[in-house]
Amino acid sequence: MRVHTESVQFKADQKLIDYIEKRLNKMDQFFDRIIEARVTLKLENSGQIKDKIAEVRLNVPGEQLIAKEASKTFEASVDAAAAALKRQLIRYKERLRNA
Numbered sequence: 001m002r003v004h005t006e007s008v009q010f011k012a013d014q015k016l017i018d019y020i021e022k023r024l025n026k027m028d029q030f031f032d033r034i035i036e037a038r039v040t041l042k043l044e045n046s047g048q049i050k051d052k053i054a055e056v057r058l059n060v061p062g063e064q065l066i067a068k069e070a071s072k073t074f075e076a077s078v079d080a081a082a083a084a085l086k087r088q089l090i091r092y093k094e095r096l097r098n099a
Contacts, residue, residue, distance in 0.1 A: 001028060002036040012041055012074075020078050027058065027082070030089045035059040041074055056081040060092060 003021045005012060024037045042053040054077035055068040065088045069080035 001025060001034045003039065004036065005039045005041070007041040009043055010041075016041075016074055019075060023078055023082055024056070027085065027089065030086055031060065031093055033061055034089075035061070039078070044070065052077050054078045054081050056085060058085055058089070060089075063092065065089065065092065 001024070003024050005017050005020055020039055024039070027034055027037070036059050038057040038059075040055040040057075042055070044051045044053055051070040052072065052074045053068065053070045054074055055066070056078070058065040065085055067081040067084035067088070069077045069084065071077040071080060
């Protein structure tokens, strides 16, 4: 699976990109036909709190699964998005199996 990472309004360091790739490559355990993953990292300034937003799009055959999460760190945002995508992948596999 290819993982494309895009950071908006800042430069993501290599350590963060490696973490994202390692975390998303674990998705192959749940569904082995994932085509690619697109990750968009954004900083949102809402008041004094700077939220870090991670939006992850997984391209699977015939569909695109999307999860968007905000947290204090990008790692936590990616972890939450990966958990949401895990549930979506399991549901997607069930639909394929029942069709």
